[in-house]
Amino acid sequence: MPEKITRFGVSIPARLLKRFDEHIRDGGYANRSEALRDLIRDYLVEREWQSDVETVGTVTLVYDHHVRELADALTNIQHEIGEAIVSTLHIHLDHHLCLEVIVVKGNSRRIRQMADRLIGLKGVVHGKLTAATVGRSF
Numbered sequence: 001m002p003e004k005i006t007r008f009g010v011s012i013p014a015r016l017l018k019r020f021d022e023h024i025r026d027g028g029y030a031n032r033s034e035a036l037r038d039l040i041r042d043y044l045v046e047r048e049w050q051s052d053v054e055t056v057g058t059v060t061l062v063y064d065h066h067v068r069e070l071a072d073a074l075t076n077i078q079h080e081i082g083e084a085i086v087s088t089l090h091i092h093l094d095h096h097l098c099l100e101v102i103v104v105k106g107n108s109r110r111i112r113q114m115a116d117r118l119i120g121l122k123g124v125v126h127g128k129l130t131a132a133t134v135g136r137s138f
Contacts, residue, residue, distance in 0.1 A: 044133075045131055046131060049112070053108060054106060055105070055108040055111065055132070056103070056133065056134055057129060057130050058129075059114070059129050059130075060126075060127065061101075061118060061124055062124070062125045062126045063097070063123050065123075074121065077114060077117050078114075081110060084104050084105060084106035088101065088102050088103070105134070108131075112129060115129035
């Protein structure tokens, strides 16, 4: 059964609405409602990650595999939280750089700590934790 839709009014400065409409157009949204629903969901996912519940997400790393002992450090950290790792994808970008995407599911605090440790390693050129949701609260 489809969920009931509720309409509500929003007061917003004209300049801010103009910028939002540009975002809607650039993002390919059908209308303001779709874009606003996306923003609300993003906000709620971020709040979910702060409340230390079961979550899912990805840790994306670009790193120089020639950096001494980096591969061992990456593996060791991942083994410490192995039960939270669902899958990994490893791609050789060029002679020096690798891309690794780690799909994680579990306690948000523990996943964030692991991601911070991985991203902070010497030789990691770029890293990002992307928060998602198991969707139970939506």
